[in-house]
Amino acid sequence: MIAILRFLSGYIIFKISGSRPGTLINELLRRGIKVWGIRGNSGEICARVSCSDYPIVQQITRGGSRRVHIIKKRGVPFILHKNRKRKGLIVGAALFLAIFKALSLFVWTVDICEFQTISQTSARDILRRVGIYEGVRGDFESLKRMQTTALIEFGNLSWITINADGSRGEVGATEKQMVETSDNAPRNIKASADGQVVRADAYSGTAVVAQGDAVRKGDLLISGVVESMSGSAHFERADGVVLAQTRYHERIEIPNEITTAVPVQQPQKRYSARLFGVLIPLTITQNNTSDKLKPEKPMLLFRSEDQVRFRGDRASASLLTEKIYDYKTEKRSINSEKAEKLFTERKLLKELFCYNNKEITECSISVLQDGSAYRYEIEYNCIEDIAKGERILLSD
Numbered sequence: 001m002i003a004i005l006r007f008l009s010g011y012i013i014f015k016i017s018g019s020r021p022g023t024l025i026n027e028l029l030r031r032g033i034k035v036w037g038i039r040g041n042s043g044e045i046c047a048r049v050s051c052s053d054y055p056i057v058q059q060i061t062r063g064g065s066r067r068v069h070i071i072k073k074r075g076v077p078f079i080l081h082k083n084r085k086r087k088g089l090i091v092g093a094a095l096f097l098a099i100f101k102a103l104s105l106f107v108w109t110v111d112i113c114e115f116q117t118i119s120q121t122s123a124r125d126i127l128r129r130v131g132i133y134e135g136v137r138g139d140f141e142s143l144k145r146m147q148t149t150a151l152i153e154f155g156n157l158s159w160i161t162i163n164a165d166g167s168r169g170e171v172g173a174t175e176k177q178m179v180e181t182s183d184n185a186p187r188n189i190k191a192s193a194d195g196q197v198v199r200a201d202a203y204s205g206t207a208v209v210a211q212g213d214a215v216r217k218g219d220l221l222i223s224g225v226v227e228s229m230s231g232s233a234h235f236e237r238a239d240g241v242v243l244a245q246t247r248y249h250e251r252i253e254i255p256n257e258i259t260t261a262v263p264v265q266q267p268q269k270r271y272s273a274r275l276f277g278v279l280i281p282l283t284i285t286q287n288n289t290s291d292k293l294k295p296e297k298p299m300l301l302f303r304s305e306d307q308v309r310f311r312g313d314r315a316s317a318s319l320l321t322e323k324i325y326d327y328k329t330e331k332r333s334i335n336s337e338k339a340e341k342l343f344t345e346r347k348l349l350k351e352l353f354c355y356n357n358k359e360i361t362e363c364s365i366s367v368l369q370d371g372s373a374y375r376y377e378i379e380y381n382c383i384e385d386i387a388k389g390e391r392i393l394l395s396d
Contacts, residue, residue, distance in 0.1 A: 010051040010075025013037070018066035021045045027060055028053075051077065103167070107136050108316035110169045117156060117175060121305075126153045127171065132162065134316050135278065185391055186235035189222035191215045192388040195244030205238030215244065215386075224392050235392060242387040246358070250378040252346050254339040256371070261327045272320040274305070279320075301325075339374040347378065358382040 016024050025045060028035050033056060037048040049057060051073070061068045083089050110133065112123050127133060130149045151160050160173040189205065197213045205222045209215060224238040271282040301324055308317040334342070351360070362381035367374060 006050065007074065008076050010073070010077040011048050012051055012054045012070055013046065013048050013072040013074065014054070014057065015069045015071055016045045016047070016061075016066055017043070017069070018064070021066055024057070024060060024066055024068075028057065031056065033057075046071065051075065105137060106167060107169045108134055108167045110134055110171060112171045113173055115173070115175060118154070123154075126150065129153065132169070132171065134274075185237060186224045187237050187389045187391045188220055188224045189238045189240060189242065189387045190390050191217055191219045191221055191242070191244070192386045193217050193244075193246050193384070195246040195384075195386055197221075198243045198245055198383060200240070200242045202238070202240040205236050205240065207240065209242065221387060238389070240387060241385050243383055244386045245361075246382045246384055246386065248355075248380040248382065250350065250380070252343055252350075252376045252378070254334060254342050254374040254376070256369075256373055257331055257333055259329050259331050262330050264326045264328055267323040267325045270322040270324065272322070274318045274320060275316070334374070336369075336374070343374070343376050347376075355380065355382065358384040 021043070022040075022045060025035060025038060025047060028049070033049065033053045035047050035049050037046070039046050057068055080090070110124075110127070112120060112127070114120075115123060124133070127150060130146045130153055132146060132150065147160050147162060151157055154160070154173070156176050157173045158176045160171065163170045163172070189202075194216050195214075197209050197211055197215060199211060200207050200209050200221065202222045205224050206226055207222050209219075209221050215221065221242045222238040222240050224236050225233050226236050227233045269283070273280045273282055301322060303323075304321050306319045306321070308319070358380075360380055360382050362379075364379045366377045368377070369375070
């Protein structure tokens with residue numbers, strides 16, 4: 001930084017010759033003149049001093065046995081003086097500084113923290129809607145006023161903040177966390193589904209159901225109100241396992257005829273570059289996408305965007321790739337064998353996502369075919385833990 005400041009203000013490299021040249025350096029330092037780059041060789045000393053202090057060097061050596069010679073003049077003042085007649089260079093430098101200053105007023109990169117439940121693409125789309133994106137004017141005081149809007153748009157954030165570091169913006173946020181009930185808070189255990197109790201184990205609290213009892217959803221299973229030997233009652237955090245036999249009904253329909261999209265040719269690729277927030281087409285086609293997306297010629301459009309990185313940091317440039325597919329729709333009939341295969345796939349997916357915490361003990365399937373679809377009726381008998389905690393609200 002010091003070297004840059006010295007170059008901007010200008011400095012002179014000079015040589016001292018004659019008798020005892022070192023005394024001149026000592027005299028300059030005694031007067032508080034900053035001298036650097038001192039080097040001696042064969043009775044001569046070379047040093048550097050700012051151009052504003054060089055007249056003092058000349059004043060001290062005037063009339064003495066020492067001689068001072070200028071070796072080089074360096075710095076912005078001397079460059080400007082040397083090129084004072086080259087107006088184009090001065091105008092170009094002025095334009096460069098003006099453009100540099102104008103560019104510094106905008107945000108060219110926006111770094112967004114990682115979310116657990118929101119993808120980076122979705123986060124950038126939300127921020128773009130509220131006005132935070134590459135190329136926006138970098139008045140972050142006004143952008144901070146958009147924080148409330150962004151907080152509402154995201155919906156699941158506890159806070160969001162925007163910081164600025166030159167032309168680089170940073171968006172930090174924290175997602176809302178589910179606050180669990182305190183371990184010491186009293187609660188009851190109630191049924192989460194209809195069923196017949198197979199086993200009831202109360203770890204704390206008082207069990208109010210036994211094996212063989214039929215319960216409905218919301219019925220009390222384990223009470224958090226415990227009565228002591230003396231007859232007084234107190235509240236506890238009820239806990240335990242209540243296994244029950246439950247029954248569920250599902251319906252899956254497979255239509256007799258489905259409509260599918262069939263590509264008719266290889267996809268057409270189109271590339272664009274996003275530079276400082278401006279979209280620049282790189283591929284020139286005879287017809288643009290809006291002309292092609294007509295009802296009589298259906299199209300499928302897929303977009304992907306690859307961000308350019310420089311030394312691990314995001315740059316304000318990215319490459320967009322669009323794949324455009326021509327397709328036609330075809331209607332296909334579904335026979336019983338194909339319908340059975342589709343039904344099996346959907347049944348497995350439903351069991352994977354909806355019955356992963358249940359033990360299926362029996363499964364019965366019935367199928368009915370009419371003029372429009374195959375209808376599969378499924379009856380599940382399961383064993384599951386239907387215990388569900390519910391906090392006891394205490395009044396004053």
